Amino acid sequence: MSDEEDDIILAELSDDELTLQMHDDLYDGLKEEIIEAVNILLGRGWTPYDVLTKALVEGMRIVGIDFRDGILFVPEVLLAANAMKGGMFILKPLLAETGAPRLGRMVIGTVKGDIHDIGKNLVTMMMEGAGFEVKDLGINNPVESYLEALVEEEADILGMSALLTTTMPYMKVVIDTMVENGIRDDYVIMVGGAAERGIRQGHRGRCLLSRCRRGG
Numbered sequence: 001m002s003d004e005e006d007d008i009i010l011a012e013l014s015d016d017e018l019t020l021q022m023h024d025d026l027y028d029g030l031k032e033e034i035i036e037a038v039n040i041l042l043g044r045g046w047t048p049y050d051v052l053t054k055a056l057v058e059g060m061r062i063v064g065i066d067f068r069d070g071i072l073f074v075p076e077v078l079l080a081a082n083a084m085k086g087g088m089f090i091l092k093p094l095l096a097e098t099g100a101p102r103l104g105r106m107v108i109g110t111v112k113g114d115i116h117d118i119g120k121n122l123v124t125m126m127m128e129g130a131g132f133e134v135k136d137l138g139i140n141n142p143v144e145s146y147l148e149a150l151v152e153e154e155a156d157i158l159g160m161s162a163l164l165t166t167t168m169p170y171m172k173v174v175i176d177t178m179v180e181n182g183i184r185d186d187y188v189i190m191v192g193g194a195a196e197r198g199i200r201q202g203h204r205g206r207c208l209l210s211r212c213r214r215g216g
């Protein structure tokens, strides 16, 4: 960090300057600065919803673009997501009070036999940042966990993550069970990780696939 950046006093910036600074600070994964800036904007009378969308979500949108284009890598994105989480921690209770518009509810989890969760955690944060309520079931989820959570959370979207060739087919097991139970069309299903082949095994329906990453 340059001396010039060290000298920035967030409280002295105008609203516009502070918002742009927050985009930079998210990009650099500066959690303490994000927390300070969120509190400053709230203190200036910004609604929690405006702080979320104009400062945090917009900042993460820029991070997402550079991640997609290979300019940022996983460790940097995790730092940015962690900084975003710091801001979200302050805003979450306030948003609940002020009734900011929620886009929908999602249940997400890594499938049975699989402990990879970095991608899932990123998706969770991105979805929360985009205005969805997300129930994260963690790793190693059997079909029963997904089905129970969908009902309990009154969810609209099911998200599944699987990184191993041995666990990918389990996504199909979950979907097939939903078909058998006659509830498949009640939900949008999003799958990610090494999803491509796993889901191509003869399933039809509303599915959103993330881009598949290969290699190691």
Ligand code: B12
Binding pocket: 074, 108, 113, 114, 115, 116, 117, 118, 119, 120, 122, 123, 158, 159, 160, 161, 162, 163, 164, 165, 166, 190, 191, 192, 193, 194, 208, 209, 210, 211, 212, 213, 214, 215, 216
């Ligand atoms: C980190 C890692 C681990 C860590 C996991 C730590 C953690 N907390 O997640 C540890 C060390 C624990 C691990 C363990 C193992 N791993 Co591993 N691991 C990886 C590695 C290097 C990176 C995965 C990762 O986090 N990528 C970064 C994230 C951001 O990417 P992502 O997960 O793909 O997520 C993105 C998208 O897929 C998508 N996405 C993900 N989930 C979802 C969900 C939804 C709903 C949506 C919309 C999108 C979405 O969004 C994300 C952002 O773009 C991969 C190699 C690779 N390049 O993928 C191997 C890899 C997945 N592992 C592999 C293996 C073999 C194993 C082990 C079996 C090794 C062993 N012998 O013990 C164990 C498995 C344990 C188990 N039962 O799960 C193999 C799998 C091979 C295969 N064909 O099955 C890989 C491919 C490495 C390799 N080339 O051999 N692993």
